[in-house]
Amino acid sequence: MIELTDVSKWYGSFQVLAGCTTRVDKGEVVVVCGPSGSGKSTLIKCVNGLEPFQQGSIVVDGTEVGSAGPALHKLRARVGMVFQNFELFPHLSVTENLAIAQVKVLGRRREEAVERGLAYLDRVGLKAHAAKYPSQLSGGQQQRVAIARALAMDPVCMLFDEPTSALDPEMVNEVLDVMVELAREGMTMMCVTHEMGFARKVADRVVFMDGGAIVEDCATESFFGDMSSRSGRAQQFLSKLLPH
């Protein structure tokens, strides 16, 4: 589904990604973690072409992202993305947020788009808030709407870029619950997150990044299982995150 091969990226002379290679197969959930500044957000933004990269290749659902040209828009419409800061459109109601891209990008009829949007809104438990504006919702609610907005496009896979790191602690779980449910339904997911509990529960693989490079890429059990076989950097990272 998603295949990254030797991806490198520079800002001027500063290298932010160094030869990243990994893959997310259909139905797989891969968690990408690492210290801040390790390039994980940049990497996931490269996957749907929001960030350009200079070397290597990324193939998503059969489309080569780096050279997609106009096909990039079509690809993005099939790849759901959830951002750290939700990025709902503040000038539109929740219903319009859910419908606008379905209508303008996929060419669906408005009624159909609204109906679909509301169905997903119901799934994330927010049906009662359809007429509200984003600013009237809590952070956790906004993020759930953002997930519903992405799902309403019928994505073939979902990208999550630190979806809970801008949330107050008491709201983290309502968002993670939605993501866990999604994972259990078999959605292909690539998640940049620090939520190791989530990783342990649903991830098939964990990718650990440091300094723009992928340092570890292994099955979840072994990532959390035998600490001694982890790299020093990963051990250090995990010891800070995991409960003592």
Added chain:
Amino acid sequence: MTYDFDFSVIDASALAVLAEGMAISLRIAAVAVAAGIAWGTLLALMRMSRWRALSWFAAAYVNLFRSVPLVMVLLWFFLIVPQFLQSVLGLSPATDTRMASALVAFALFEAAYYAEIIRAGIQSVARGQLGAAYALGMRHWQAMRFVILPQAFRNMVPMLLTQAIVLFQDTALVYVIALSDFFGAAYGIGERGGRIVEMLLLAGAVYFVICFSASLLVRFCRKRIST
């Protein structure tokens, strides 16, 4: 050392002339605001374009018009453009091009100012919004049209109105091309009746009332937007 004010020059026929003048002032202002915002939006988008030629053109345009006096632009369009049009379209030299010159000059001049307001407005919209629009598969123009510009214009309403007020005051400059706007009408009446001082005071009062109430409206908008 006292001046005997005599407002009797303002009779019914004078009022009719003044009303006609006001209609011209408002027409020029309205067209200039509408065309200025439309062309200004395009200029702002061009200036932020990835295409070097477009952004260079827009930057040159904006800097040129912002660096010359409006009176001069008015005179350029009044003196040069009609001759050009006459030779191109075969118009007779008697065709009255004053209004057209004024409208074109104001629209092109104001667009430069609007472009900068609109550019700032677009840049005030959070960067992540563009990413979110792209991530949903929108093309650049769709992201601008449905996501960025609506938010930008909402933030910009007070600035756009303030610029419209300034523009309305500037319409008085059309007297240099002998157009009888409100100010020109007032001055003409005063001149004919020997009561220029009275008419200038009246004109000033009218401009003040209109512009001051408009600026109260701007303040109201600001409050509404910030809540």
